[in-house]
Amino acid sequence: MNKKGTILITGGTGSFGKSFARHLLKKKIFNKIIILSRDELKQHSMKNEEIFKKNNKKMRYFIGDIREKDRLLYAFKNVDYIIHAAALKQVDTAEYNPFEFIKTNIQGTENVIQAATANSIKKVVALSTDKAVSPINLYGATKLCADKLIISANNVFGHPNVSFSLVRYGNVVASRGSIIPILIKNKNKKQIELTDKSMTRFNITLEKAVELVMLALKNSKKGEIYVPKMKSYRLIDLARTIAPKANFKFNGIRPGEKIHEEIISETESANIKEKKDYFIISPSIGEKKKKKNKNKIFSYKSNTNKKFLSSSEIKNIIKTLE
Numbered sequence: 001m002n003k004k005g006t007i008l009i010t011g012g013t014g015s016f017g018k019s020f021a022r023h024l025l026k027k028k029i030f031n032k033i034i035i036l037s038r039d040e041l042k043q044h045s046m047k048n049e050e051i052f053k054k055n056n057k058k059m060r061y062f063i064g065d066i067r068e069k070d071r072l073l074y075a076f077k078n079v080d081y082i083i084h085a086a087a088l089k090q091v092d093t094a095e096y097n098p099f100e101f102i103k104t105n106i107q108g109t110e111n112v113i114q115a116a117t118a119n120s121i122k123k124v125v126a127l128s129t130d131k132a133v134s135p136i137n138l139y140g141a142t143k144l145c146a147d148k149l150i151i152s153a154n155n156v157f158g159h160p161n162v163s164f165s166l167v168r169y170g171n172v173v174a175s176r177g178s179i180i181p182i183l184i185k186n187k188n189k190k191q192i193e194l195t196d197k198s199m200t201r202f203n204i205t206l207e208k209a210v211e212l213v214m215l216a217l218k219n220s221k222k223g224e225i226y227v228p229k230m231k232s233y234r235l236i237d238l239a240r241t242i243a244p245k246a247n248f249k250f251n252g253i254r255p256g257e258k259i260h261e262e263i264i265s266e267t268e269s270a271n272i273k274e275k276k277d278y279f280i281i282s283p284s285i286g287e288k289k290k291k292k293n294k295n296k297i298f299s300y301k302s303n304t305n306k307k308f309l310s311s312s313e314i315k316n317i318i319k320t321l322e
Contacts, residue, residue: 002122007033010082010084010086022051068111109150116164130169151285155223163220169212170261183242187246191247194250232303232307236248
């Protein structure tokens with residue numbers, strides 16, 4: 001990886017994009033960091049954050065939508081690396097706005113691939129989600145399709161010098177729309193409405209997500225999916241720890257929601273390499289003939305996970321947010 005090159009982050013004003021850009025600046029990686037996003041207000045807010053103001057000579061801000069391929073073709077010129085973080089993400093919103101999610105998550109990803117290939121980008125690392133595994137909702141289906149496009153781009157487009165890979169993780173602590181900030185905001189209410197008492201989710205901090213994406217950026221070859229080892233949490237444990245005096249009303253799951261999430265399927269486990277803190281899923285298609293895999297078949301699910309957040313760990317997370 002050329003640490004003096006140029007990197008572009010799609011969806012760069014989002015929770016992950018800003019955290020990733022901060023990390024690059026603190027570690028003095030890359031001479032130029034380009035933020036591409038649709039929202040000029042979020043870009044204005046980001047520009048005025050202290051770390052970005054201090055490093056304004058390294059920063060560039062492009063208004064653009066991944067739905068517009070012509071914009072990407074121009075924005076990707078003279079760029080070495082791309083982190084593809086732009087997506088529409090709200091599960092229940094997707095059920096009522098399916099065409100919009102398809103345009104952004106699927107067609108937008110196709111545009112990223114084509115623009116990256118046309119500009120001979122060295123490496124593209126795209127962000128995925130546990131909801132892309134065995135999807136039952138439209139959001140998960142669009143992300144599954146986007147993931148397949150990214151993996152297939154290494155073979156379909158046939159450009160020998162462009163590498164495409166993925167990082168897949170679960171719910172990010174305190175990201176926009178996540179449950180923890182909502183519970184903290186409502187912790188003093190007498191009654192809090194929740195979805196399902198038995199619901200479980202994977203949990204990861206933004207810092208850990210950034211670390212894994214950096215790892216993929218440095219080490220990925222073509223078509224791998226990097227998956228962190230994460231702890232799970234039970235929704236009811238989270239709620240009781242944050243709002244111990246509240247009563248809870250369970251209204252049932254929202255449109256498109258799962259009770260439990262899965263981040264590695266049984267099929268994928270056949271092509272997996274296990275590391276200390278993460279897994280690497282090798283592509284099932286490609287130029288090289290795969291050796292017969294003798295891995296034990298398993299699935300990695302939030303409800304059968306061996307590690308769950310304890311009450312003290314949840315309290316420590318809350319302290320960092322309040």
